Amino acid sequence: MSFEFLVPVSDLVIQYVEPLSDYALGKQIRIHTHDDGIPNLEKTDIAILGIQENRNGVNVLEEGLDFTSIRKAFYALYPGNWNTNIVDLGDIIAGNEVSDTYYLVQEVLSTLLVKNIIPVIIGGSQDLVYAQYRAFDVFERMVNLVNVDSRFDLGNSSQPITNTSFVGKIIVEQPYNLFNYSNIGYQTYFNPQDEIDLIEKLYFDACRLGEVIADVTVVEPIMRDADIVSVDLGVMNATSLSGYTASPNGFDGREICAISRYAGISDKVKSFGIYEFKNFENEAAASLLIAQMIWYFVEGVNYRSNEIDIKNLKNTLHYNVPVEEEILSFYRSVMTGRWWIEIPFISSGNNKLKRHTLLPCTYTDYERACNQEIPERWYKAKQKNEV
Template sequence: MDIKLYLKPVDFSKFKLPDWAQPKFSLGTILEKNHSKLPLEKAEIIIIGVEDDRSAIVKGSSKAPNKIREYLYPLNRISPRFKILDLGNIKTGKTINDTYFALKDVCASLIGAGKTVVVLGGSQDLTFGITKAFEETPFNLVNIDPKLDFKKGIKTINSETYLNFIFEKQPNLYSQSTLGYQNYFVDSLELDHSYEMETENKRLGEIRYDMSSIEPYLRDADILSFDLNAIRQLEAPGQYFGSPNGLYAEEACQVGHYAGMADKLKIAGFFNLIPRLDQGDLSCKLMAQIVWHFLEGFYFKKVESPCGTNNDFNEFIIEIDDIDLPLIFYQSQKTGRWWMKISDDDEIIERTFSCSEEDYRMAAQNDIPDRWWRNIRKLNRIVK
């Protein structure tokens, strides 16, 4: 499939670098050079834009992709040998479903060829189109969001109900996590329902207390869906939610960096930026910097796995009173990151998943971590 049929190429002449930028060292310069010299098959990471907000709660985010590029291109190129391409914007379909289908085809083709994809939205319901690229393989979805974008009983998709459609129509969804939600925007019944659906949620206060606690969630993710509304309005005024609380700018960039470093992440989408609501293009600049931190994390990431006979990991075996099998933890000697190994009740399937040092410390104190319980339930359900 020729994905370029779905895309409008970038016109680099429309993006003039500001006086402070050094053209020789800018990301825009290397993207323009790669556009003519780097074959698609040799690229490692691909940027695409989606100028569609027809299912948005508040319109305006369709103008975001090129505004993000305006402030992304002047930033540091990260490396002169960065194998990155910007393929332009997906052509808007006659209906929103046409856009979802095009996004699915483009993403499926790119990740099938081993590429990582950065999607510049557009409204966050485009996440549904992205997940359709995983119709044949299990996937993990992580949302950065101030609330749970799920409304029980709603049958119409929009930028705050798209999770309904992912839960109902994407049987290969293995796990979904919402990071940075704020409790006064989420009803207790919603949290109870999400618990029944075995999703995981971390409050803004929890991740602010320890930003590194979100790294294991992102390390196992296949898809990241980042909602600008998760950032407090003072630092990102180009949003419709407008909360005085939320992630700080540097925290949002740290999330982007962790996501870029994630071993398995295949697609990262950045959504709900509304340029007409922005002040001094502050949100556009911030979103560009979040994307830049993602790209930097991607370039410098170290892919590692404790599976097999890898000698670069410490192994810890912990006996727990209430379960028959021991809990097995691994810690990387290079990066200090942690993993946990589990198997189903009949020991038919084994799976290793990311965890934190805190999970290990809980187990060492004879307390079973929540992440172990959640994953063991999912694994037993798969076997049955």
Template sequence: MLKDFLKPYKPKPETWKESSIGHLCCFYTDEIPELSETDIVIIGINDGRKSIGNEGCSNAPDTIKDEFYKLVKQNSKIRISDLGSISAGDTFEDSISALNDVSDFLLRENITLIILGGSQELAFGQYMAYQKICKNMEYVCITPEFDLKNDNFLRKICTFKPNYLFNINILGYQSYLVESDSIDVLQKLYFESHRLGNLKKDITDVEPMLRNADMVSINTTSIKQADAPANASGNPNGFSGEEMCQIAWYAGLADKIKSLGIYELNPIYDVCGQTSKLVSQMLWYFVDGFYNRKNDNPILHNEFIKYRCTLADKQPEAVFYKSKLSDRWWMEIPYPDSYGEHSILTPCSYNDYLMASKGEMPDRFWRGLQKINM
């Protein structure tokens, strides 16, 4: 089935060092690599038709791969297969359907998927692939701007039937690029959005936002243009290259994330291949995080310290858990009494605990209460 959609990537081992990661990877040539011996699959999709003025992003997958396979391997445990790229269909909807079919097959094989676009609109196909495997989908979208009024990938995700979407978390949006109506709609749905400036104050706060995610998509224009020039509509402000690599590592570390999509890189504007090199380094950090996953959750083991905090104004007690394995934090969100369930656990940060220890309700705690009382 996969062969019907994919054309092989041609690796360039003559550009690799002896220690390069490419030597540990399997590549689709005549036959699809053995998926039972694969942890991570990398695919490209060569369609930029919905990226207005930036259609050259269709050529990004191979340029990113060329740089990634040169990088030095983290360890010898890596099991990565490159299945090539999906060619653009007769229509953009055909490309979405092909990405859905390929991603659906691989996700049901319990493989973690890296998708290299292509237009950010392809994230809809990435999302559709979860409908058979996920009941309460959590999606993190890293982008400088979003719009929920027009017919685009984000609106399609929000309105898709069957509805298996539990949460959207938009990271790094820039206020002067986003209409207030779109932010209001997200808030009414109790979805989350976080401004670039707030996240840059402490990039470690991104980690709990990614920890429960099932899917992540990254628009490369969320990286400031000085660090990532490969887009016709780049932004002078954005995450730095270092910050984005740290975010990619957090995404790899997150136990639930099954797919990472990176979109909108246009090689035509990529001075000295700078953006392709940066994205390849983001992939390196994602892979490194993946192989350092802890399966760390208070439900799974007892290596936790429990803290109780009394909040002001007769609010519910806040209960926190700190992992002895990773120093990461979770908090309980109590269900209403009528539900018959005690609470759900949600990732949080040390700063949330500090706020609660002073009797103040953390924003994350409040949003959790609103969502389960919808």
């Protein structure tokens, strides 16, 4: 069993929990400790997992990682009106080779996913997303990856994997299980033009930083269609995360927490990772921010609406809109007011694609369709289905 390689939460953290209020999260969740071992995973909804690996990070100087400060910050928070069962499984430490770490991460995450437990990952370098993605191979279906990042991380897929090229590896390496890649928060001057062109050529989605800051709700339909969500802490601005990023532009704390909540509230998101944590002297504020991001993700999970099969739910409204030579089919949930648009499914024998026939959208997309404008994301998804 892959769990036997997990390192328990440190005794220092357990001692920190003891004097906390009985209502604090540290007293509400089950924790992997030296004395008690790994908790029973029955009826577990979310599992927190640290991954102490950053050797494939570009310009990474430090060797080890310590998530003690994050755990203390999270344990000291109070839960909302939740009915979610949370387990902290402790950490995966770096293997002899980075590939060994990837293997362990994939095995642990696959086991959790099969048990319908959502892993919440606190990681070092973001190349670990490759293992996070590969854990879904067990399902033999196509998946959608959303990366909250100032960069696309496509890199050079012919070179060894790094935290700046893992998306390129995901795209080109078999088995080909990536249906869609979406970036939230990219900044043009951090990305070479050929990568921006490739994102467009592959019909992937990308939201610029300014677009999201102007209206953070544009993130919701993208998250609603995600299986995997990854956050690079480098997407934050220097004011909000001093010492972690030198960039004056980026998300602030409120925006990244709103994005985390949208990830949690998505009925489809099965795996959530926060990467590029570094052991800085001023890590207290960063640790508290990460703890709050996890809190908002869990908060979102508690308010999921279970609208995966929206077409067959009661109180779902259906609208047909003729646009040019197409008849666009929209669905609206009366309960949540959320919208979907149907993508024509091409019967190519590829069973991996069958779940991608409904695309989350917005009321604005419906309004534009009524004004004879085909939604861009619908067009992209249709093109991918026809490949």
